[in-house]
Amino acid sequence: MKAAYEHVDFGTSRSVRVFHRRLPRIPFEWHHHPEYELTLTMNSQGKRYIGDSITAYGADDLVLVPPNLPHTWASNRSIDAAHAQAAIVVWFDGAWVRRFADVCPEYGGLRNLLRRAACGLAFEEGAGAHMRAQSDRLLCADPRERLKAVIDTLDWLAAVPASPLASPSAFDARTGTPSGHESDQLNRVLAIIDTQFAHPLRMATLAKASGMSERSLTRQFTLHLGESVGRYIARVRIGHACRMLTDTSMPVSVVAARSGFANVSNFNRQFRATKGLTPAEYRQQFASEPHADASANATPALTERSPSLERKARG
Incomplete structure (x- = not known):
């Protein structure tokens, strides 16, 4: 199955893109994009597909996906049926993070976070709850407050244990290219x-x-x-x-x-x-995974989804 390309629109004068997704279920939408993606999935359980990694996920699942690695989540039910499933998704450019770390050496740990995430990272239990506690800041109407919350979250995650997900050459776009840190x-x-x-x-x-x-x-x-x-x-x-x-x-x-x-x-x-x-x-x-359909997608509470996959869902 070929992964669909998702165009992530950051808008004007924005360093990061935050997306609050709420819907009855998370559909199977196999896709990729050139940005890093940090995703916290809440009140949902099912299967998580990151490259060639297929893993069951549950409450407060927190994953960092590297650029161009195909991925999707596919839920089978809500943990609490009385509430919608939700996700807080943060997209950011790796080059921007590296420049930020160069200018602000106090955030040098961010470089190591990106390096660790070369094949995707699933963070240890408890990390998702920590990020959920920052949701008011991450979903704040003020873009500067969102930016500060994202930087604080990434900086904190730089020291949090996590497990790699995909194989080094899971897909053509992820061929295990040397990172430049090795000899x-x-x-x-x-x-x-x-x-x-x-x-x-x-x-x-x-x-x-x-x-x-x-x-x-x-x-x-x-x-x-x-x-x-x-x-x-x-x-x-x-x-x-x-x-x-x-x-x-x-x-x-x-x-x-x-x-x-x-x-x-x-x-x-x-x-x-x-x-x-x-x-x-x-x-x-x-x-065996069903393709997404338009009825499965609800309008995000705070931001609109990148239109490329929305169009594909309606096609």
Whole structure:
């Protein structure tokens, strides 16, 4: 399933865009955009799709989505049926945050937050309730107060534990491009993996390309990426496979071969170990979700939604 492009309109003279969404249910709307998105989902439970990550979510779910990574939420019911489901969505430009951190070194932690969010972040329990407590400021009519609330929230989240969501190369737009924080030697290895994952990749070859010993390369991977070389390669391959499973109707055997797996049995075993589903079950998760319809969308209480997806819903 191809992700729809959403144009996020910030309006004039605005650094961030805040959207208060209230509706009977959250429909499946697979989309992407070039802005970062911080979303707090309230009084809702269902499934959260971030790249190739499919996870159940519940009350006060708080997630940071990086640019161009397809995503959506799809609710199955309200936690409190007497009230609407709601979300506070904050869109912001990564370059703007980096410039802000450069000018104000007190906010240097924001750079690390963006780096951590390269594959999406789900924040620990309690973080959503903390952001919900700031809702009056985030939804204030004064844009300057909203801006201050967003900066305070992001600065606080910079130190909050969170779990990464998508694989490094879950989709074409998220190919695991080196962040610029790693060494040139490690970046060379990452570039090789990201472009040649469909072929056999031997540790000796990667070490030679990096100019390091196999032991040093292993140590650098663990230090900078928090996992072994083999585990990183497997996640890149699984991410590519997930994209093919959702974007194409190719047989699973073809997906396995084009993702770098020697045989289907090994592919099925590694895929289930990583995603908790077989490749066929993973594909069905996307195929079984209903598309959004216009009746599911209520007018936002404080701001209007970006029109691109509204038009798609009515189409």
